[in-house]
Each structure stands twice: as structure tokens, then as C-alpha cells.
Amino acid sequence: MIFARFLLAGAMAIAGSPLLADPLPSWNDTDPKAALLTFVESVTDPASPEYVTPADRVAVFDNDGTLWAEQPVYFQFLYAMERIGELAESDPSILTSDTLKAAAEGNLEAALSGGEAALLEIVNVSHSGLSVDEFQDNVAGWLDTARHPVTGRPYRQMTYQPMLELLSYLRDEEFETYIVSGGGIHFVRAFAEEVYGIPPENVIGSAGKTRYAVIDDVPTILKDAGLAFIDDKEGKPVGIDTHIGKRPILVAGNSDGDFAMLEWATAGKGARLGVIVHHTDAAREWAYDRNSHVGQLARGLDEAPARGWLVVDMAQDWKSVWPGR
């Protein structure tokens, strides 16, 4: 009996061996998968000349368009519009402009027609005047019920299964995984741990102003109107330096908003890997790059070959796109 259990345990250990299991089952056997596996092996094998100590295995990921979808517009913006509608139900007097009225009506085109000033107005009204805890509860509640306007899927299932596998694989190989998002730091933290396994301290993002105050004897972090930090383009390396203080060895993005952090990270000494997710899959996801109003990708595509960055062709390189299929 004991002997039989030993045998069984041995067989299970072999079946579960990392040498045999495929850590990236949703990736096709094309070049990007091989390049990812080769890179990770080269920096984790103590006998490799490119070996990197676990403390320096820092991998950063853009969120919108890299870990989850970003069409027809950033999901955080859809949340902001719905929140304005919700707030206006109890107090219609908050709708002080055409932009806010359009947002409350869910009229995306009209809401966005005011450009950056309109965007900031919508974010200010929807993302301030409450505590960080209240805000994150509100976002989590929205994610529980809201559905994507095109696919009908809950947003938590608009993530990319191949990227979820890459995150897990890297953590299994003692990488520390971070999100470096142009989206809001508190917004992303509301789901990053549950959805990506990335805890709050590993989320870097754009930030509205916050303030500490004791309200009715309760110490609170309050979200105010106005921006404190924009974690996009040249802001991404700055955000990484501020939060991590180390130069990542692996960076994944999908747009020219990620160019600076790709450039900075891959210019470091030793083995480095830059990854660009190229949206080529109109059938299963979306196809866009140079002329897209979100996730515009031009310089990254032009310069990736010379810089040795990996361009992942979603249609060709991913066996499946969405989780749970």
C-alpha cells in the first residue's frame, strides 16, 4: 500500500514536471513563443552567461491592449461615463456641460468630441470626491455587472489568455511582474490582483491627486480632481524609476505609448527583451495599429526589427485569445 502510493506520487511528480509541462499552451509554436522561452531560460539558468539574479528579474506590462482589450475605447472611460450617469441620477445638477451630458447619456462620440479637456472633465467628475477605498469598491462592483459593448463578455474576461500564461510563467521563474499603465493606478488595482495575480504594490499608473484627511474621525485617502502623474510615453520610464528603482529586463506593450519604456529597458546591460503585441486579429479581437485612435502603433512597428523587439502577431501567434474557452 505504502509502496503503491510512493509509485503514484513519483508518476505524478514526473507528469507535473516543469521540464515537460508547456508553460505557454495558448501560444502557437511560432517564433515569439520560442523567443520568450529562450529568453527566460537564458536569464534563469545559473550556468548561462546571461544569468540574472531573481532580485533583478523585473518584468513590466502595459495594461490596455497588452493584457486586456482596449477597443472600442479604454474600458476605464466606459466606466467613467457610466459612473457619471449613475451620479446624475441622484443629482442631475452635476451635468454642467455638454460633455458631461453626453457622458451621462452614454454617447461616446459626443463625449469624446471635446478632446483632451473633455476627457479630463469626465475623469475629474467620475474619479474624485470619494475615498480610494470607495472608488475601488465602485470599480469592482461595475466589473461585476458591466458587459463589453461588442463582445458582451464581462470585462474581467476581456483579458488575453496567452498573456495571463506569460505572467504566470514569469512568476514561476522568479520574475517580479508589474503593470505600467497609462490608465489610473487605483482603477487598475481594483482588479489586477484577482485577474492578473499582480498585487497593488506592483501596479504603476496615471494618478489623480490624492489627499490625506481625517473625516468624522476616520483617517482617509481622498481622491481629488486634477492629475498628479501621467504614466504614458516618457512618463512610463519615470514611473518605473519612481516605483521600482530598477530597470526592467522584460517589457511588453502594444502602442507607441510604450515606446519609451521599451527603449529604456532594452538599452540596459545584459539580456533584455522587448515585446510588442500587434493587433492583427479582426476575427477574434481587433486589427489596428498606425491609424487607431486608441493604441496607436507606428514607430514601434517601424523600429522593432532593428531594435530586436519581438512583435507578436495576434492572429498568427496566439492559439486562443480569451480566457475560459
Place this chain on the structure above:
Amino acid sequence: MIFARFLLAGAMAIAGSPLLADPLPSWNDTDPKAALLTFVESVTDPASPEYVTPADRVAVFDNDGTLWAEQPVYFQFLYAMERIGELAESDPSILTSDTLKAAAEGNLEAALSGGEAALLEIVNVSHSGLSVDEFQDNVAGWLDTARHPVTGRPYRQMTYQPMLELLSYLRDEEFETYIVSGGGIHFVRAFAEEVYGIPPENVIGSAGKTRYAVIDDVPTILKDAGLAFIDDKEGKPVGIDTHIGKRPILVAGNSDGDFAMLEWATAGKGARLGVIVHHTDAAREWAYDRNSHVGQLARGLDEAPARGWLVVDMAQDWKSVWPGR
């Protein structure tokens, strides 16, 4: 032979057992040591009603006056003055004000006489116009050779041995330890890992403006003049929220600059511990509180008993102060 080695290994395991070793040997057997041990045991014992999962065992420490000394003035300011002197040797034209001349001469009183504006001028000139990497190399080089003006000790040995033991003890008990300093984030990162075992990503501090730029084809993070964030007083809970996104369960400070983070952290649900290091030891360190120009502590002392915060009396509660004695 094999049997003997097994016996030896067993004996060594017992001698090194955490059940028998004192994790805080430089603390006297007074109340604070007992309170620290009791708190840590209560949040790490899975059978305890106050058990906290390792992911939420966040402990934050002020630096100046809590982990290392801060008299006669913050060490970063002494560095800034010496750096201005060094810069002026190759280019005396940088000394465009009486403040900067006083700093270059090492005249502390005159340099500080201009108040906050003078302080900012000294920090701007000494902490900008170079890359983060260059700055941190410069700080590390200074720490290699500079000596404290009163004790003659290298600054890396102006840390408090009992606090080094507390940091190690907490990490052994699966706490994540952070620094939350009013001092500069890049300054503190230049020595925090070596001296405290706290890696760059766990250092939060005040920050000068930084900027990403490609200079002579080299992607670089540059330090500019001006302040981006002041991690002091009400800024400390904000800094913790931005960097960690979790409310700490243990906070240690020594001045009213730490009051807000003590208040915020200890107001959270479940077991919490606030710790104030009270400088009472004129013989071995310094004795100061309410009327000090650095590390002023008044409200914290007044309110600690009612708030249940631990006040560590350095003279009474610490067996030794400095490391390596």
C-alpha cells in the same frame, strides 16, 4: 559516519531554531520588546484571531531618526553641502548666492539661515543636472568616505542596531518592510539595500522632478530641479497609498512628521502597531523631542498613550544603539 552527520545536523537545527533564538538581542527586556514580540506572534500565528496573511504584513519605517540618526542635521543635507563644495571646485561660478557660498564652505548655520527657500536652493543645485544612476553612485561614494561630524563614524554605521534587528525579525516573519522617508527617494535607495536589506522598490521618499531623455543615444532618467513630491506629514499616507496601495499594519517613526501615517495605519481594522522612537539618550545618541529643529516630536508624545502607540525610550529600552559594538 552518516549517522553522526545526521545527529550533528539535528543538533544544529535545534541551536538555530527560531523558538530558542532571541530575534531582538539589542533590546532590553522592557515593555516595548515584549509588545513587539507579542504583536508579531499574534499576526503570524494561524490559530490567532488576529492572524494576518503574509501578503498584508506590511511594515513601514521612517528613516531619519528612526533607522539612523538625524543630528546635528539630516545627513542628506550634509551630503548636499559637500556636493556643492565639490561642484564649486571645478566651477566656482555656480555659487550665485550667499546660501550656496555658505553651503560650499560647510557653514551649516549660515546655509540654513535662509529657511525653506535656502534649503530648496541647496537641494536643487546639489541634486539635479545628472542622471539617477550618476547621483546614486555619487551618494554611495560619499558614504564610503564621509564621517559624521560628531561621532566620527561612517554614516552607514550611524544606524540603530535594535532597529536593524527589528527589520530582520519582521522579514523572517514574512513581513514586507518599507522605508517611508521625508528624505529623497534616490538618496535613500543609494544605501537602503546594503544597510537595511530594503530593496529600491520598497523605498518611498520625497522626490525631485525627473525626466526621461535619450542623450547621445543613451536612454537616461535625469534629475531636474524642483520638487515632484514631499513625503512628509500628510504626504506619508499619500506616498504609501501611491506606492503600496495597502494600509500598513506596523508603522515606526520618531517625529510628528510621522504622525499622519501612524494615525492612518493604526486606524485600520484588526491588529495594528504604532511605534515611536523617543530620543532620550544624550549619553549614547542624542536627547531631543518637543523643541528640536529636526525630528520635532510633540503631538506624538501627547497622544501616544491614548492611541496605544508604543513609545520606545532609547536610553531605557535599547541595550546597545550602534551596530558593531
